[in-house]
Amino acid sequence: MPIREKDGLKEWQRREPAKQYAIWAGWMLGGMLFVWCWALISENTIWEFLYDADEQAASLIGRMIPPDWSITGSLMMPLWDTINIATVGTALGILIAFPLAFLAARNTTPHASLRAVALAIIVSSRSINALIWAMLLVTIVGPGIFAGMLAIALRSIGFVGKLLYEAIEEIHPTPVEAITATGASGPQVLAYSVWPQILPAFAGISVYRWDINIREATTLGLVGAGGIGLQMNAAINNLAWAQVATVFVLIFATVVLSEWVSAKVRHAVL
Amino acid sequence: MLTLSGVSKRYQTSELALSDIDLTIPAGQVIALIGPSGAGKSTLIRCVNRLIEPTDGKVQLDSEDITRVRGARLRQARRQIGMIFQNYALVERLSVMENVLSGRLAYVGFWRSYFRRFPKSDIQQAFHLLRRVGLETMFDKRGDALSGGQKQRVGIARALMQNPKLLLVDEPTASLDPKTSRQIMRLICDLCREQQLAAIINIHDVVLAQQFVDRVVGLRAGRIVFDGSPQDLSPAILTSIYGEEDWEVPADNEDDDERSPPEDRVRTLTVDAHP
Amino acid sequence: MSLNGTSAADVQRLQQLQQGVWSPLPLIRRRWLRVSLNLGVLAYVIAAWLSVDVNWDRVAQGMDRGVEFVASFMSPDFVSRSGEIFVGLQESLTMTFTATIIGVLLAVPVGLGAARNIAPAPVYYICRTIIALSRTFQEIIIAILFVAMFGFGPLAGVITLAFATIGFMAKLLAEDIEDAQREPLEAIRATGGTWLQWVNYAVQPQVMPRLIGLSLYRLDINFRESAVIGIVGAGGIGATLNTSINRYDYDTSAAILLLIIAIVLLSEYFSGYVRRWTQ
Ligand SMILES: Nc1ncnc2c1ncn2[C@@H]1O[C@H](COP(=O)(O)OP(=O)(O)OP(=O)(O)O)[C@@H](O)[C@H]1O
Ligand SMILES: [Mg+2]
Numbered sequence: 001m002p003i004r005e006k007d008g009l010k011e012w013q014r015r016e017p018a019k020q021y022a023i024w025a026g027w028m029l030g031g032m033l034f035v036w037c038w039a040l041i042s043e044n045t046i047w048e049f050l051y052d053a054d055e056q057a058a059s060l061i062g063r064m065i066p067p068d069w070s071i072t073g074s075l076m077m078p079l080w081d082t083i084n085i086a087t088v089g090t091a092l093g094i095l096i097a098f099p100l101a102f103l104a105a106r107n108t109t110p111h112a113s114l115r116a117v118a119l120a121i122i123v124s125s126r127s128i129n130a131l132i133w134a135m136l137l138v139t140i141v142g143p144g145i146f147a148g149m150l151a152i153a154l155r156s157i158g159f160v161g162k163l164l165y166e167a168i169e170e171i172h173p174t175p176v177e178a179i180t181a182t183g184a185s186g187p188q189v190l191a192y193s194v195w196p197q198i199l200p201a202f203a204g205i206s207v208y209r210w211d212i213n214i215r216e217a218t219t220l221g222l223v224g225a226g227g228i229g230l231q232m233n234a235a236i237n238n239l240a241w242a243q244v245a246t247v248f249v250l251i252f253a254t255v256v257l258s259e260w261v262s263a264k265v266r267h268a269v270l
Numbered sequence: 271m272l273t274l275s276g277v278s279k280r281y282q283t284s285e286l287a288l289s290d291i292d293l294t295i296p297a298g299q300v301i302a303l304i305g306p307s308g309a310g311k312s313t314l315i316r317c318v319n320r321l322i323e324p325t326d327g328k329v330q331l332d333s334e335d336i337t338r339v340r341g342a343r344l345r346q347a348r349r350q351i352g353m354i355f356q357n358y359a360l361v362e363r364l365s366v367m368e369n370v371l372s373g374r375l376a377y378v379g380f381w382r383s384y385f386r387r388f389p390k391s392d393i394q395q396a397f398h399l400l401r402r403v404g405l406e407t408m409f410d411k412r413g414d415a416l417s418g419g420q421k422q423r424v425g426i427a428r429a430l431m432q433n434p435k436l437l438l439v440d441e442p443t444a445s446l447d448p449k450t451s452r453q454i455m456r457l458i459c460d461l462c463r464e465q466q467l468a469a470i471i472n473i474h475d476v477v478l479a480q481q482f483v484d485r486v487v488g489l490r491a492g493r494i495v496f497d498g499s500p501q502d503l504s505p506a507i508l509t510s511i512y513g514e515e516d517w518e519v520p521a522d523n524e525d526d527d528e529r530s531p532p533e534d535r536v537r538t539l540t541v542d543a544h545p
Numbered sequence: 546m547s548l549n550g551t552s553a554a555d556v557q558r559l560q561q562l563q564q565g566v567w568s569p570l571p572l573i574r575r576r577w578l579r580v581s582l583n584l585g586v587l588a589y590v591i592a593a594w595l596s597v598d599v600n601w602d603r604v605a606q607g608m609d610r611g612v613e614f615v616a617s618f619m620s621p622d623f624v625s626r627s628g629e630i631f632v633g634l635q636e637s638l639t640m641t642f643t644a645t646i647i648g649v650l651l652a653v654p655v656g657l658g659a660a661r662n663i664a665p666a667p668v669y670y671i672c673r674t675i676i677a678l679s680r681t682f683q684e685i686i687i688a689i690l691f692v693a694m695f696g697f698g699p700l701a702g703v704i705t706l707a708f709a710t711i712g713f714m715a716k717l718l719a720e721d722i723e724d725a726q727r728e729p730l731e732a733i734r735a736t737g738g739t740w741l742q743w744v745n746y747a748v749q750p751q752v753m754p755r756l757i758g759l760s761l762y763r764l765d766i767n768f769r770e771s772a773v774i775g776i777v778g779a780g781g782i783g784a785t786l787n788t789s790i791n792r793y794d795y796d797t798s799a800a801i802l803l804l805i806i807a808i809v810l811l812s813e814y815f816s817g818y819v820r821r822w823t824q
Binding site: 036042053218232251 | 610773
């Protein structure tokens, strides 16, 4: 804590003056940027639409209530598809992310150039949303569940890969040395000293991603990649908001359930 | 049996951590490696099993130059050399039994070890070793459920599972209380005598070392400055290893539990499984 | 041997061990639970396998296009649609920035209200409901609703992202506050200031560093989402990306994706730097 002499009295200050000025300058810049951004957005906005936004909202909600329960039965199969997309996609993603993480971790990678490749794959997968992957895959493998599964898998690779390789880099090195010193082979060293150390992280990351993927899988149908999103899209296009509301309720229930399952599993492994 | 000739090690950043070490250890001899912190003790023993690559020189184990071999031959060499660590280096999430059996990894194939299908003889040997170190009822416990002394016993059992010719021991007692330190030191030295093992023990406690080993090697700034029997360690020599200090004072009150013979020492901690 | 904690099963395992028979303890020790879990997983795999039907012919047909897409990363086309890409990215970035700031500012009161230890019960439940709604529904779904209410354009996007930010930040903030150390909270309350003073002096210092870190993280997420919500007309680069993909103009798609990846990388680097600086 810097203390400054002022009029013969010591004055306490929270920060060094230079740092304080830098912080003020930062706030100024941020504020100006915000105003500029806002101006740009309002330029591209048709404000006339907003005059009746409250009416629009009210009528939208009015048409959603009560939800149209009659379609609930026909939504069960799409819901099952959604869960399968999430689950199989997660499994596929983990399968690919697992070796990738070992290539990407500084302490287990066989070669620096392989590490760079693995990191590039991880960051590409992570930067691109499942929905974008789904759009692409629908044009490649055709619409349907398969595109959805691949999209979920492609997005999960980066997520699981990143968290897992960070976990690998954080293991204690001495057990690895100890197992190496027994004359164990490379795979044995991984299985006996690295794997036990990352097991809890691995399980936690996997169910966490599965939980996220359930949510993401609900939307993939919007671009034709299967699941309950297809029905949602159809209902929206028909302006059948009561049916949309039913889909929302089902999604909500599924997500709450998956969150509960994932919390339980994570609790069990830790 | 083990011969180091002209071994040197230079870390990327610093000056020589080891310079031109010549050392020969006959079969069955237990030596203590002493020296101040940073003298290069850990570096030296890690150069023997190539956890650290020596920059220069030869390490010969029974006429094979370990510094040259790679791959399977290196693993073959390593399995003849057991290692015991200051911080035990157990795999904490594995059970005691799995930790001990990991000493056999170089003897079994990957899938066998992966599915924990070790040969019957290995399992029996693990049991006998666990009994010898007094932990046979703990075999299902997880590594992180043990006390420091117990962990070190598991570490010892793991090293002996390799049926090594040589033990490398890096400060086995530095994290333990004085009494447990003694017990562990005694256990290691007894086991070496029983099985005719040679051992290099890095240790800071000179008095403890003197009581148990056949030979003492003093290291200072990466060079051997003393090599002789424990009795020859005079204050003058200690000064030449560690620097100026009054060596006479702490040595007086150091002979508390010499009464009970080694075997009993271990037994008192042993839970007998067969009433 | 009847030492503490040794059961008949343990004795049996020890005896077997002596004979050289040993296998590790199963992860789940209760047999019925283990068996039924395994059966459940098996049943799911079979059911999923049977219900998923993939049109392999269609997949095989698409392989050429797949190869084409991967190859397009070697020859990304930044030029032909540079105008649209520029405008789209600019819009995405402005939306991201504005929405993050608005979202974080609004998340603070919601987060305070959702912390059990400082909020009264009715406020607590209202705030928790907001959080649950915002977290359950993906940005794209919320964007559809807001586009229906506010019309096409970046404003709907900003509101969408801000709403999603509220759920994300407020939940973590509330957890932080609930975990915050009790002593400073009580010590400062004992000095008898107003509620706002109390929040300022006791709560804020404990949660501020993480709040900054999380805001930066959310900035990153919002940017990625801003590339998606354009699909439903909520502004940003998403619309351009969507068009290029639907036209099989993979070279342009690759260019956009590469730009997104680069911006994410940059922002990650930058936020790492800021985080170190604020600590
Ligand atoms: N990984 C490393 N990189 C760079 N220098 C190192 C490394 N490990 C050790 N050194 C240096 O090598 C020298 C010898 O270290 P070493 O660990 O062998 O000493 P030591 O005798 O075992 O000390 P201690 O009694 O503290 O364990 C020291 O100067 C140390 O700084
Ligand atoms: Mg050392």
